[in-house]
Amino acid sequence: MKIRKSFYLSLCLGLYFIFSSIISFGQHATVNINVSGIKSKKGQIVLSTFKNSESFAKENPYKKIKFDKKDLINGSLELKCTLDVGVCGIVILDDENSNEDMDKNFLRMPKEGFGFSNYYMQSLKRVSFEEFKLNLNNGINNVQIKVKYL
Secondary structure, eight states, rough: OHHHHHHHHHHHHHHHHHEEEHHHTTOOOEEEEEEEOOOOSEEEEEEEESSHHHHHHHOOEEEEEEEEEETTTTTEEEEEEEEESSSEEEEEEETTTTSSOOOOOOOOSSSSSSEEBBOOOOOSSOOOHHHHHHEEEEEEEEEEOOBBBO
16 A cells, blocks of 8 residues: 555656646747947847857857847847747857858957857956856846947
8 A cells, every 4th residue: 555655656746747847848038138338330239049168168059149230229239039948148249240250350359349148258368158147037037238349
Protein backbone atom coordinates (compact mmCIF):
# COMPACT_ATOMS: atom_id res chain seq x y z
CA MET A 1 0.00 0.00 0.00
CA LYS A 2 2.80 2.44 0.91
CA ILE A 3 4.66 1.57 -2.30
CA ARG A 4 1.57 2.31 -4.37
CA LYS A 5 1.07 5.71 -2.63
CA SER A 6 4.70 6.72 -3.16
CA PHE A 7 4.48 5.58 -6.81
CA TYR A 8 1.40 7.75 -7.43
CA LEU A 9 2.94 10.68 -5.56
CA SER A 10 6.10 10.40 -7.66
CA LEU A 11 4.03 10.08 -10.83
CA CYS A 12 1.99 13.18 -9.95
CA LEU A 13 5.07 15.22 -9.14
CA GLY A 14 6.76 14.11 -12.34
CA LEU A 15 3.73 15.05 -14.44
CA TYR A 16 3.50 18.39 -12.65
CA PHE A 17 7.12 19.26 -13.53
CA ILE A 18 6.71 18.09 -17.12
CA PHE A 19 3.55 20.16 -17.68
CA SER A 20 4.91 23.24 -15.92
CA SER A 21 8.02 23.18 -18.10
CA ILE A 22 5.88 22.78 -21.25
CA ILE A 23 3.70 25.72 -20.22
CA SER A 24 6.69 27.99 -19.56
CA PHE A 25 8.46 26.89 -22.77
CA GLY A 26 8.05 29.39 -25.56
CA GLN A 27 6.78 32.27 -23.44
CA HIS A 28 7.62 35.65 -24.86
CA ALA A 29 8.52 38.96 -23.32
CA THR A 30 7.63 42.38 -24.70
CA VAL A 31 10.74 44.54 -24.59
CA ASN A 32 10.65 48.33 -24.87
CA ILE A 33 14.14 49.66 -25.58
CA ASN A 34 15.07 53.32 -25.25
CA VAL A 35 18.21 53.95 -27.30
CA SER A 36 19.88 57.33 -26.71
CA GLY A 37 22.98 59.09 -27.98
CA ILE A 38 22.53 58.27 -31.68
CA LYS A 39 24.51 60.74 -33.81
CA SER A 40 22.77 60.63 -37.20
CA LYS A 41 19.76 59.38 -39.16
CA LYS A 42 21.99 57.58 -41.66
CA GLY A 43 21.76 53.79 -41.82
CA GLN A 44 19.95 51.50 -39.41
CA ILE A 45 20.03 50.09 -35.90
CA VAL A 46 20.91 46.39 -35.68
CA LEU A 47 19.81 44.72 -32.43
CA SER A 48 21.48 41.41 -31.55
CA THR A 49 20.48 39.23 -28.62
CA PHE A 50 22.68 36.68 -26.91
CA LYS A 51 21.65 33.87 -24.53
CA ASN A 52 24.99 33.36 -22.76
CA SER A 53 28.65 34.35 -22.60
CA GLU A 54 29.69 31.66 -25.10
CA SER A 55 27.40 32.97 -27.85
CA PHE A 56 28.53 36.53 -27.10
CA ALA A 57 32.23 35.57 -27.25
CA LYS A 58 31.65 33.83 -30.61
CA GLU A 59 29.55 36.80 -31.83
CA ASN A 60 26.76 34.35 -32.62
CA PRO A 61 23.42 35.99 -31.66
CA TYR A 62 20.31 33.88 -31.35
CA LYS A 63 18.20 36.71 -32.79
CA LYS A 64 19.06 39.74 -34.93
CA ILE A 65 16.55 42.51 -35.68
CA LYS A 66 17.01 45.57 -37.90
CA PHE A 67 15.28 48.90 -37.22
CA ASP A 68 14.98 51.97 -39.42
CA LYS A 69 15.99 55.28 -37.84
CA LYS A 70 13.07 57.24 -39.34
CA ASP A 71 11.57 57.91 -35.87
CA LEU A 72 14.83 59.30 -34.42
CA ILE A 73 14.16 62.36 -32.25
CA ASN A 74 17.03 64.32 -30.68
CA GLY A 75 19.33 61.30 -30.82
CA SER A 76 16.81 58.96 -29.17
CA LEU A 77 14.85 56.08 -30.61
CA GLU A 78 12.16 53.90 -29.04
CA LEU A 79 12.34 50.27 -30.17
CA LYS A 80 9.90 47.48 -29.39
CA CYS A 81 10.45 43.76 -29.91
CA THR A 82 9.42 40.36 -28.63
CA LEU A 83 12.06 38.06 -27.14
CA ASP A 84 12.02 34.77 -25.25
CA VAL A 85 11.51 34.91 -21.48
CA GLY A 86 14.69 34.31 -19.49
CA VAL A 87 18.29 35.47 -19.48
CA CYS A 88 19.63 37.35 -22.48
CA GLY A 89 21.87 40.26 -23.35
CA ILE A 90 21.06 42.92 -25.92
CA VAL A 91 23.68 44.64 -28.08
CA ILE A 92 22.89 47.36 -30.60
CA LEU A 93 24.97 48.61 -33.49
CA ASP A 94 24.44 52.02 -35.08
CA ASP A 95 25.06 50.64 -38.56
CA GLU A 96 25.48 53.92 -40.44
CA ASN A 97 26.34 52.28 -43.78
CA SER A 98 23.72 49.47 -43.45
CA ASN A 99 26.18 46.62 -44.04
CA GLU A 100 25.16 44.83 -40.77
CA ASP A 101 28.81 44.66 -39.63
CA MET A 102 30.76 46.68 -37.11
CA ASP A 103 33.21 48.70 -39.20
CA LYS A 104 36.63 49.15 -37.60
CA ASN A 105 39.65 51.36 -38.27
CA PHE A 106 43.22 50.15 -38.86
CA LEU A 107 43.72 49.80 -35.07
CA ARG A 108 40.63 47.50 -34.91
CA MET A 109 38.68 50.19 -33.01
CA PRO A 110 34.95 50.51 -33.86
CA LYS A 111 34.07 53.27 -36.31
CA GLU A 112 30.34 52.98 -35.63
CA GLY A 113 28.32 53.39 -32.45
CA PHE A 114 27.36 50.48 -30.21
CA GLY A 115 25.60 49.90 -26.90
CA PHE A 116 24.62 47.25 -24.36
CA SER A 117 21.45 46.59 -22.38
CA ASN A 118 21.41 48.62 -19.15
CA TYR A 119 25.20 49.07 -19.30
CA TYR A 120 27.33 51.97 -20.54
CA MET A 121 30.90 51.11 -21.44
CA GLN A 122 33.29 53.57 -19.75
CA SER A 123 36.65 51.95 -20.45
CA LEU A 124 38.24 50.27 -23.47
CA LYS A 125 38.19 46.77 -21.99
CA ARG A 126 36.03 44.12 -23.63
CA VAL A 127 32.59 43.92 -22.05
CA SER A 128 31.58 40.61 -20.48
CA PHE A 129 28.12 39.08 -20.90
CA GLU A 130 27.61 39.26 -17.12
CA GLU A 131 27.80 43.07 -17.26
CA PHE A 132 24.84 43.55 -19.61
CA LYS A 133 22.68 40.45 -19.24
CA LEU A 134 19.00 40.78 -18.38
CA ASN A 135 16.37 38.47 -16.97
CA LEU A 136 13.27 39.06 -19.09
CA ASN A 137 9.88 38.16 -17.63
CA ASN A 138 6.66 37.53 -19.51
CA GLY A 139 5.36 41.05 -18.88
CA ILE A 140 6.63 44.32 -20.28
CA ASN A 141 10.38 44.85 -19.88
CA ASN A 142 12.01 48.28 -20.19
CA VAL A 143 15.64 48.53 -21.25
CA GLN A 144 17.95 51.53 -21.58
CA ILE A 145 20.83 51.58 -24.08
CA LYS A 146 23.19 54.51 -24.50
CA VAL A 147 25.22 54.46 -27.72
CA LYS A 148 28.98 54.80 -27.41
CA TYR A 149 31.20 56.14 -30.18
CA LEU A 150 34.98 55.84 -29.98
